[in-house]
Amino acid sequence: MSARNPKRRSEAASPKRPVVNRASAGKGGVREARSAERRDAILAAALEEFAANGFAGTRLDDIAQRAKIAKGTIYLYFADKETLFQELLRAMFAPIVRALEHIPKSDMPTRDILERMIGLFVQEVLGTRRKDVIRLIIAEGPRFPKLAEFHYREVLSRVMAAMSALMARAIARGEVKNQAYAKFPQLLAAPGLVAVIWSGLFERFAPLDVAAMMRAHLDIVFGERKTP
Amino acid sequence: MSARNPKRRSEAASPKRPVVNRASAGKGGVREARSAERRDAILAAALEEFAANGFAGTRLDDIAQRAKIAKGTIYLYFADKETLFQELLRAMFAPIVRALEHIPKSDMPTRDILERMIGLFVQEVLGTRRKDVIRLIIAEGPRFPKLAEFHYREVLSRVMAAMSALMARAIARGEVKNQAYAKFPQLLAAPGLVAVIWSGLFERFAPLDVAAMMRAHLDIVFGERKTP
Amino acid sequence: MSARNPKRRSEAASPKRPVVNRASAGKGGVREARSAERRDAILAAALEEFAANGFAGTRLDDIAQRAKIAKGTIYLYFADKETLFQELLRAMFAPIVRALEHIPKSDMPTRDILERMIGLFVQEVLGTRRKDVIRLIIAEGPRFPKLAEFHYREVLSRVMAAMSALMARAIARGEVKNQAYAKFPQLLAAPGLVAVIWSGLFERFAPLDVAAMMRAHLDIVFGERKTP
Amino acid sequence: MSARNPKRRSEAASPKRPVVNRASAGKGGVREARSAERRDAILAAALEEFAANGFAGTRLDDIAQRAKIAKGTIYLYFADKETLFQELLRAMFAPIVRALEHIPKSDMPTRDILERMIGLFVQEVLGTRRKDVIRLIIAEGPRFPKLAEFHYREVLSRVMAAMSALMARAIARGEVKNQAYAKFPQLLAAPGLVAVIWSGLFERFAPLDVAAMMRAHLDIVFGERKTP
DNA sequence: GATGAATGAGACTTCATTCAT
DNA sequence: GATGAATGAAGTCTCATTCAT
Numbered sequence: 040m041s042a043r044n045p046k047r048r049s050e051a052a053s054p055k056r057p058v059v060n061r062a063s064a065g066k067g068g069v070r071e072a073r074s075a076e077r078r079d080a081i082l083a084a085a086l087e088e089f090a091a092n093g094f095a096g097t098r099l100d101d102i103a104q105r106a107k108i109a110k111g112t113i114y115l116y117f118a119d120k121e122t123l124f125q126e127l128l129r130a131m132f133a134p135i136v137r138a139l140e141h142i143p144k145s146d147m148p149t150r151d152i153l154e155r156m157i158g159l160f161v162q163e164v165l166g167t168r169r170k171d172v173i174r175l176i177i178a179e180g181p182r183f184p185k186l187a188e189f190h191y192r193e194v195l196s197r198v199m200a201a202m203s204a205l206m207a208r209a210i211a212r213g214e215v216k217n218q219a220y221a222k223f224p225q226l227l228a229a230p231g232l233v234a235v236i237w238s239g240l241f242e243r244f245a246p247l248d249v250a251a252m253m254r255a256h257l258d259i260v261f262g263e264r265k266t267p
Numbered sequence: 268m269s270a271r272n273p274k275r276r277s278e279a280a281s282p283k284r285p286v287v288n289r290a291s292a293g294k295g296g297v298r299e300a301r302s303a304e305r306r307d308a309i310l311a312a313a314l315e316e317f318a319a320n321g322f323a324g325t326r327l328d329d330i331a332q333r334a335k336i337a338k339g340t341i342y343l344y345f346a347d348k349e350t351l352f353q354e355l356l357r358a359m360f361a362p363i364v365r366a367l368e369h370i371p372k373s374d375m376p377t378r379d380i381l382e383r384m385i386g387l388f389v390q391e392v393l394g395t396r397r398k399d400v401i402r403l404i405i406a407e408g409p410r411f412p413k414l415a416e417f418h419y420r421e422v423l424s425r426v427m428a429a430m431s432a433l434m435a436r437a438i439a440r441g442e443v444k445n446q447a448y449a450k451f452p453q454l455l456a457a458p459g460l461v462a463v464i465w466s467g468l469f470e471r472f473a474p475l476d477v478a479a480m481m482r483a484h485l486d487i488v489f490g491e492r493k494t495p
Numbered sequence: 496m497s498a499r500n501p502k503r504r505s506e507a508a509s510p511k512r513p514v515v516n517r518a519s520a521g522k523g524g525v526r527e528a529r530s531a532e533r534r535d536a537i538l539a540a541a542l543e544e545f546a547a548n549g550f551a552g553t554r555l556d557d558i559a560q561r562a563k564i565a566k567g568t569i570y571l572y573f574a575d576k577e578t579l580f581q582e583l584l585r586a587m588f589a590p591i592v593r594a595l596e597h598i599p600k601s602d603m604p605t606r607d608i609l610e611r612m613i614g615l616f617v618q619e620v621l622g623t624r625r626k627d628v629i630r631l632i633i634a635e636g637p638r639f640p641k642l643a644e645f646h647y648r649e650v651l652s653r654v655m656a657a658m659s660a661l662m663a664r665a666i667a668r669g670e671v672k673n674q675a676y677a678k679f680p681q682l683l684a685a686p687g688l689v690a691v692i693w694s695g696l697f698e699r700f701a702p703l704d705v706a707a708m709m710r711a712h713l714d715i716v717f718g719e720r721k722t723p
Numbered sequence: 724m725s726a727r728n729p730k731r732r733s734e735a736a737s738p739k740r741p742v743v744n745r746a747s748a749g750k751g752g753v754r755e756a757r758s759a760e761r762r763d764a765i766l767a768a769a770l771e772e773f774a775a776n777g778f779a780g781t782r783l784d785d786i787a788q789r790a791k792i793a794k795g796t797i798y799l800y801f802a803d804k805e806t807l808f809q810e811l812l813r814a815m816f817a818p819i820v821r822a823l824e825h826i827p828k829s830d831m832p833t834r835d836i837l838e839r840m841i842g843l844f845v846q847e848v849l850g851t852r853r854k855d856v857i858r859l860i861i862a863e864g865p866r867f868p869k870l871a872e873f874h875y876r877e878v879l880s881r882v883m884a885a886m887s888a889l890m891a892r893a894i895a896r897g898e899v900k901n902q903a904y905a906k907f908p909q910l911l912a913a914p915g916l917v918a919v920i921w922s923g924l925f926e927r928f929a930p931l932d933v934a935a936m937m938r939a940h941l942d943i944v945f946g947e948r949k950t951p
Numbered sequence: 952g953a954t955g956a957a958t959g960a961g962a963c964t965t966c967a968t969t970c971a972t
Numbered sequence: 973g974a975t976g977a978a979t980g981a982a983g984t985c986t987c988a989t990t991c992a993t
Contacts, residue, residue: 074973091409092410093321093323093406093407093410095321095323095324098965098966098967099966099967099968100966100967108974109975109976110967110968110975111968111969111970111974111975111976111977112974112975112976114967114968114969115973115974119967119968120967120968174406174409176468177402177405177406177467178321178402178405178406178407179321179406180467180468181319181402181467181468182319182320182321187468187469187471187472188471188472191468191469191472191473192472195469196472196473217486217487219480219483219484219486219487222483223480223483223484225461225465225475225480226458226461226480226483229457229458230453230454230457232457232460232461232464233453233454233456233457233460236405236460237453239405239408239409240404240405240408240409240415240419241415241419241423243415243416244416244420244424245419245424247453251451252447252451252453252454255445255447255450255451255454256447256451256454258447259445259447259454259487301956302956305956305957326982326983327984327985328983328984336957336958337958337959338958338984338985339957339958339959339960339985339986339987340956340958341985342984342985342986343955343956343957347985348983348984348985529977530977533977533978547865547866548866549777549779549862549863549866551777551779551780552779552866554961554962554963555962555963555964556961556962556963564978564979565978565979565980566963566964566979566980567964567965567966567978567979567980567981568977568978568979570963570964570965571976571977571978575963575964576962576963576964630861630862630865632924633858633861633920633923633924634777634861634862634863635777635862636923636924637775637923637924638776638777643924643925643927644927644928647924647925647928647929651925652928652929673939673942673943675939675940675942675943678939679935679936679939679940681914681917681921681931682917682939682940682943684917685913685914685916686909686910686913688913688916688917688920689909689910689912689913689916692861692916693909695861695864695865696860696861696865696871697871697879699871699872700871700872700875700876700880701875707907708903708907708909708910711901711903711906711907711910712910714901714903715901715903715943758952782986782987782988783987783988783989784987784988787955792953792954793955794954794955794988794989795953795954795955795956795989795990795991796952796954796955798988798989798990799952799953803988803989804988804989953993954991954992954993955991955992956990956991956993957989957991957992958987958989958990958991959987959988959989960986960987960988961986961987962984962985962986962987963983963984963985963986964982964983964984965981965982965983965984966979966980966981966982966983967979967980967981968978968979968980969977969978969979970975970976970977970978970979971976971977971978972974972975972976972977
């Protein structure tokens with residue numbers, strides 16, 4: 040339930056209700072296509088607005104306006120503001136998780152794998168609204184227990200496990216000396232979090248060369264010492 | 268525009284307005300003492316509520332109730348909700364910054380200094396509501412530009428500078444090999460950020476042994492490899 | 496500053512915002528018709544309430560109740576209380592000004608013209624809420640500089656100019672002896688103001704026969720002396 | 724009872740309560756003198772504020788500040804805001820009424836008497852805050868029936884009666900031709916009202932030469948025709 | 952008597968949600 | 973399915989009035 044909007048009328052509303060597509064249950068119907076388009080437009084607009092204003096600070100009116108639909112239309116696709124919010128965050132991470140789980144299967148040197156992951160991170164997270172989504176989760180997590188739980192279960196735990204495995208293998212191979220990285224994969228990911236936060240809040244005052252920092256980080260992890 | 272007096276009052280109102288205690292500027296006045304008490308009570312209540320619900324999600328009513336005062340009383344001490352919020356964050360960090368700036372003056376081994384700082388961090392930040400305040404800043408920063416700026420100027424830039432100097436010294440002394448820590452003090456602090464976020468969001472699902480992680484982090488920084 | 500979105504919205508908001516009916520700009524839409532109806536209902540209710548209680552003394556709640564709409568609906572038609580107030584006064588006088596400017600074009604004796612104007616005044620001002628609107632302007636003018644300016648520009652200056660011209664003609668024709676009426680059309684209108692004020696405040700204690708007073712006034716203007 | 728402030732706590736408060744002077748019932752006590760001074764200071768401050776902001780728009784806080792006393796002190800001298808308001812208006816007119824009733828006793832020509840009255844009016848009403856008080860009565864009268872009644876009874880009816888008598892005498896003496904002035908003394912006073920209103924609202928846009936207008940008015944009353 | 956901090960009813964305004972068209 | 977006008981609960985802020993000091 041929302042932090043501040045105690046779900047006034049509906050009380051025990053329909054659990055999800057993507058209502059859409061009732062008659063046109065065929066596969067490639069025009070209706071269906073248009074419907075999916077709308078849904079995406081709403082999600083895209085919602086992303087912008089939530090990222091900029093937070094959950095409580097975003098007005099459905101603004102989302103509708105940005106998506107060029109009527110306010111009421113949102114309710115045809117999402118049960119309420121909170122559902123929209125959570126579906127949005129959910130949708131944002133699905134592709135990233137898939138991508139991350141696919142990379143490490145190869146047999147290339149761990150450092151190369153990590154460099155690829157960092158590239159992905161810089162491009163797909165720092166370079167997009169996703170970095171704001173991470174901030175949103177940090178910001179609103181405590182008020183949306185389900186949200187935090189979902190992200191732990193679906194994203195974090197998997198990413199952490201993957202990293203842990205990756206580092207264990209690297210340690211076993213002798214690529215990495217310090218065993219701590221297998222036990223605390225957070226240490227591997229920490230600079231990424233710093234990058235996300237910094238870019239969202241302090242970029243303006245002191246730009247951070249994220250690529251360089253990440254490279255330096257890898258140097259530390261792999262025990263090399265570059266002389267810049 | 269106000270209902271009663273189309274343009275009057277505040278506009279470019281008094282910058283702070285603790286209004287209270289103008290005439291009774293004696294030293295130990297009862298009024299004065301009680302006034303400070305109230306102010307603190309409000310700040311304490313505000314901390315709890317803001318930490319739990321964010322800025323927009325917090326009701327002044329709840330703060331008043333928690334502080335056991337009337338709603339209107341808040342306005343005797345703070346001009347409005349936003350001012351209260353900012354003063355709160357400001358007040359929370361003053362002591363920490365002071366403490367951090369005092370530690371590194373000694374001549375003890377850098378690792379000892381860092382361990383002491385970490386101890387302070389664990390006790391005074393992770394062990395208190397301050398960790399939530401950090402989350403608040405992350406969460407609300409983009410919507411309160413002044414807030415982000417203030418914290419960059421008053422807290423972050425100083426802490427980063429201090430850390431950078433500390434690491435430069437450690438490198439010069441040969442305690443630390445990797446020069447990156449002087450250039451990117453963020454790498455030193457990153458696990459602390461992880462700890463804050465993790466404790467606020469995921470502790471429930473997977474407790475994180477912060478102390479152990481921090482120790483492991485120091486081991487990495489100082490090139491030791493403990494076998495746990 | 497708003498609780499939710501520190502600075503956003505209105506600021507230098509839409510100048511008027513009848514918001515309603517953007518897409519449905521067809522000619523005789525049902526929506527459109529009902530919308531105009533509502534707006535009028537709100538204005539009518541506002542008239543009653545403002546006339547009875549003044550600007551600061553009127554609650555939007557009461558206006559809504561009288562108009563049989565929800566409080567929030569008012570804001571679909573008017574940006575805020577002040578805008579509603581000013582639009583109301585504006586709307587009340589448009590027809591009167593038009594009417595007054597149309598009368599004097601004829602070539603009938605000046606006295607007849609004035610008698611007609613007085614008839615209009617008695618019927619359309621004294622006989623309606625408009626007399627209260629005049630009192631409202633007198634009462635609130637100093638606190639709403641724009642209001643006073645608007646009414647001077649749009650109503651008073653025109654009415655005064657028209658009267659001045661009328662009296663100049665009457666003097667040229669020999670209908671009126673005293674030249675002062677052209678220079679101080681206020682002397683011609685003064686009894687009308689008295690009638691408005693008196694009817695609003697003292698009618699109860701001492702009824703004033705406005706028609707008789709106005710007739711006596713005309714007798715003075717035109718130098719006749721009726722024996723009653 | 725106030726229009727908007729339904730007398731919250733006291734309900735059936737003490738009817739008047741000028742409380743002051745309990746022990747020091749002597750005549751020239753220092754206490755007493757200081758007390759009267761305070762009361763006057765409050766009234767003076769109240770005059771400024773009410774004149775500028777109307778009844779509902781004035782804050783007791785501002786009155787207190789202007790009078791350089793504490794807010795609570797006002798309640799030692801006046802039962803509540805409304806009482807203060809009414810006492811103020813009452814106090815403002817006592818001297819004027821006395822003055823007006825004293826003038827016409829002489830046997831000088833009526834025109835001279837009227838000129839003197841006009842002088843008094845210009846100096847003591849138009850030239851002071853009293854003109855604003857008249858506007859206040861017009862503005863707030865309908866919401867304070869007692870106020871309107873009081874002013875009708877104590878001020879208006881007397882002034883009207885005095886004028887009526889004066890004009891009856893002038894007519895009997897042949898100084899004034901038109902008998903209407905005895906029946907409608909309002910016609911005699913009307914330009915004064917115009918002057919008050921105009922000076923309060925429109926002076927800024929179009930200054931009005933009140934003295935000249937009044938002279939022209941007298942010319943009309945006395946059937947003279949000055950060529951300016 | 953005087954003070955001014957405290958109170959709390961109530962005003963304006965916003966916005967998630969509903970529903971007639 | 974889509975629209976957007978309407979609703980009304982709830983939030984922030986104000987200020988007349990009280991009362992402990």
